[in-house]
Amino acid sequence: MMIRIFSRAFPNTQHREFKHHSLTTSWRRITLGMAAAYIMPFYSGALASSVFTVAEISGTTVVSGTNQTLASVVSAGQQNTSTISSVSATVNQIYFTALSALQSSQLGQPDGPAALDASGSLTDPVATTTSTASDYATVGWNDAIQWTVTGTGSNIQEANPPVAFNHRWMMDNNTVDDYMPPTHLRLGGSQEFDGVPLFIHNIPYGEGNMGIVEGVYMQSENMRGSIAGVGVGDANGIATTDNFDAVARYTYAGPSSPVFTTTGAAVTAPDNLTHIPTFTSWGATFSNPLPQKWSDWIKAHNHVRMMTNELGASTGEIRTYAGVLTGYGANASGLITEIYTDGWRIFDQPSATANQIPGTSTADGSTPAIDTVWSDFTDPAIMFGVYTKAFANNVICYLPGPTPHAQPGDINDPTGKANNQTRSCEGIEYDLWDNDQTNNTAYMHGITVAYSGRSNPTADSYDMNLAGGNANMLEINGEWYSQNIASRPFASGSFGGPDYTQGSQKVVAEFDQSNSPGWVADTAWPGSSHDMRLTVWNTRNLDDTNNTNDYNDITTSMGVQVDGHNDIRSLSMDGTLQEHLEFNPATYPNGIALCGYSGCGFAVDRNGAAQLIADGTVTNGKSIYFNDANNVQRGNIWAGTDGAVHISQTAGDNGNVVVDARLKSNGAVNAPVSTYSALPTSGSVTGDQRYCSDCYSVTGSTSQKGIPVWWNGSAWTDAIGATVKY
Structure with missing residues (x-):
């Protein structure tokens, strides 16, 4: 069925x-x-x-x-x-x-609507693996800003995108930035204890920003306003410089202009109203609510730094009041009517700790006033979003030391002190590799600090500052051929010594100074100025044919050269040698010689004995004093204005000047002249001789007065030993 x-x-x-x-x-x-x-x-x-x-x-x-x-x-x-x-x-x-x-033939085609293919994937124009911009792409957009500047130039910073890819971006969709090259940026991020590197890759190919791989700019202007100083960009540049430059990392720290300034009519605000601040100890109110753009900016920038034009001190590097935003008050329309701060302060003035009101009080009791050096506003003003000190690079290398029992830190330093295994720290190391086998065909520069100012900065300015209590403030480990320091005032030569040939010289160090002050010192010599070069150098005294490197054959000298080389990288004995000292001179090994312009005249030998190599002169009636073995001064030799050289015993000393050898005089020997009544008896020593002008001998007569007399210990006698008559 x-x-x-x-x-x-x-x-x-x-x-x-x-x-x-x-x-x-x-x-x-x-x-x-x-x-x-x-x-x-x-x-x-x-x-x-x-x-x-x-x-x-x-x-x-x-x-x-x-x-x-x-x-x-x-x-x-x-x-x-x-x-x-x-x-x-x-x-x-x-x-x-x-x-x-829609025609079915258009579905899923590059120029048609998107559709699902047989596998269920979305087809072109949105690719499933890559994203491509046909010309260029930008991310976001910054509004144009009107700066508070004076003069004939434009004070508008045109609108520009914060991020641009694959094309020279156009500021305000109008002005092309010719110096913005195509870039590639790869960023990565991950979780704690993961490491994801950042790679920035580029092939520098032109001038300006096209000649750098990475550029970091800190300033108020847009990026086009500070093109990297990388050349060359035209034929004239090639003719006047020495290289095509390329930079892996270009860092620029520029000036700080405020984002906007609340003041009087000197600044045209977006609402065309004045916004003069009235200062209080807790902040400031304004003559009119701040414009919508300014209000929105403040609300979006917590803790913004503020600088006023009100002087609060009579001394100091920065004398105007400054503050940090802690809050604001607004009206029903959302426009800011007042700003709050935790206090107005003067930099480096810790004594002023409370209740400071710009324009009313000062930190040192001076009269309040408006600054006219760093700003030209006639009304009180607050400048929002500024900095007063710029760091192009700030590298911190931190070593806490061994802390095996330390507990992990907080979220800011979770593992920095627990079982720390870091034992050494290199702040910055530059490894310069030269594998040039052709020898001296390329040159290498490590760090160049070039101050390009046109006037003198403050006296505490410097190109390099080594601070802190480290074991070595500066360590230079050059090779035997490296000149350690090259500068006009001071240069230090390489460690290699003079050649082995007799007479070879090698400069150890040189202190150089012009005989002219000011800018004239840098003019060509010898027409306008001369270089006075205090030089230390070594001289080889004997040929060292066996290369035994005997230090006894080296004389180290210190002396003055005049003029010579201008190249600070070429230390040599090429000037006119003046006076100098010789240590271990060839004629007195292990001694010291004192040399003048034409030669050496005085030396101390290895035993410490003085050697007069040339004539010696004691001038201005000065004496040469003589001490005995007990260091008791016994007498001196000196030249008197009477035309005689005097050998004198020390005042109060009864000793004699003794000639232990035979005494021969090619001139007259002149005894002191006295009358009989002036002949001394006290202090005379047996054998003392004098000339008595009114004495005569017992063998003579009164008509023959004037004879030499001798002290026999008790009386003055004549030549035959008889007591003289007078």
């Missing part, structure tokens, strides 16, 4: 088999959504070819396995059929509407 209940056929079938008497019957239930109907049982097996027709089956017949009557099953199927037909009609309507607007 076969029972057929006919309706539409749908896909997705389920099969169930059940036993009816002795016949095997197969049921198929067709399903879609919640609909289930259209049952067709049929016999199979031995009676499969027989057909039994039933004219009518009652609707109350229960369909096995459903617990529903046949009438309810047929009714549910009819309802689902109606719903599906309605949905199908709606979908068909949408489909045909879309086909009328």
Whole structure:
């Protein structure tokens, strides 16, 4: 027997088999959504070819396995059929509407609408693996800013994008930046204890910013306002400079101009009103609420730094009041009417700690006034968003030392002190590698600090400052051929000594100073000025054919040269040698020689004995004093204005001047002249001789007065030992 209940056929079938008497019957239930109907049982097996027709089956017949009557099953199927037909009609309507607007050939094409391909991926124009900008791309946009400057030049910074890729960006969509090259930037970020490097790669190919790989600019102007100083860009540049420059990292720290200034009519505000501040100890109020743009900027920049034009001290590098924004007050329209600070202060004035009011009080009791040096506002002013000291680079290398028992720190320093294993720290190291096998075909410069000012800065300015209590403030480890220091005032030569040939010289160091003050010192010599060069040099006294490097053959000299080389990288004995000292001179080894312009005249030998190599002169009537072995002064030699050289005993000393050798005089020997009444007796020593002008000998007569006399210990006698007469 076969029972057929006919309706539409749908896909997705389920099969169930059940036993009816002795016949095997197969049921198929067709399903879609919640609909289930259209049952067709049929016999199979031995009676499969027989057909039994039933004219009518009652609707109350229960369909096995459903617990529903046949009438309810047929009714549910009819309802689902109606719903599906309605949905199908709606979908068909949408489909045909879309086909009328789009051609199927356009779907999924590079110049057509996006579509799903067979794999379900979205096709062109949004690629699934890369994103490409056809010309250039920018991210964000900065508004133009009007700076508070005076003069004939423009005070507008044109609008510009903060990030630009793949093209020279155009400021304000109008002005092309010719110096903005295509760039490539790769950034990475990750979690704690992960390391993701940052790579910036470029091939410098032109002048300005096109000649650098990475540029970092700190200033108030836009990037175009400070093109990297990298040349050369034209034929004239090639003719006047020495290289095509390229820079891996270019850092520029420029001046600070305020983002905006609240003051009087000197500044044209966006609302065309004045905004003169009235200062208080807690901040300031304004003559008119700040414009919307200024108000929005302040709200978006917490803790902004502020500088006033009110002088608060009579001395100091920075004398105007400064503050940091801590809050603000606004009206119902959201415009700022007052700003708050935790105090107005003067830099480096710690004594002024409270209740300072710009324009009213000062830190040192001086009279309040408005600054006219660093700003030209006639009304009180607050400049927002400034800095007063710029660091182009600030490198910190930190070593906490061994801390094996330290606990981890806070979020700012979570692992910096716990079981620290860092033992050494190099602040900055520049490794300059020269593998030039052709020798001296390229030159290398380490660090160049070039001050380019046109006037003198303050006296505490410097090009390099070595500070702190380190073991070595400056360490120079040059090779034997490296000149350690090259400068006009001081230069230090290489460590290698003079050649082995006798007479070879090598400069150790040189102190140089012009004989002219001011800028004249840098003019060409000798027409305008001369170089006075205090030089230390070594001289080899003997040929060292066996290269024994005997230090005894080296004389170290210190003396003055005049003029000579102008090249600070070429230390040599090429000037006119003046006076000098010789240590270990060739004529007196291990001694010292004192030399003048034409030669050496005095030396001390290795035993400490003085050697007069040339004549010696004692001038101005000065004496040479003589001390005995007990360091007691016994006498001196001096030249008197009487035309005589005097050998005198020390005052109060009764000793004699003794000549231990035979005394020979090629001139007259003149004894002191006295009358008999003036001949001394006290203090005379036996054998003393004098000339008595009114004495005569016992063998003579009164007519023969004037004879030499001698002291015999008790009386003055004549030549035959008789007491003289007078």
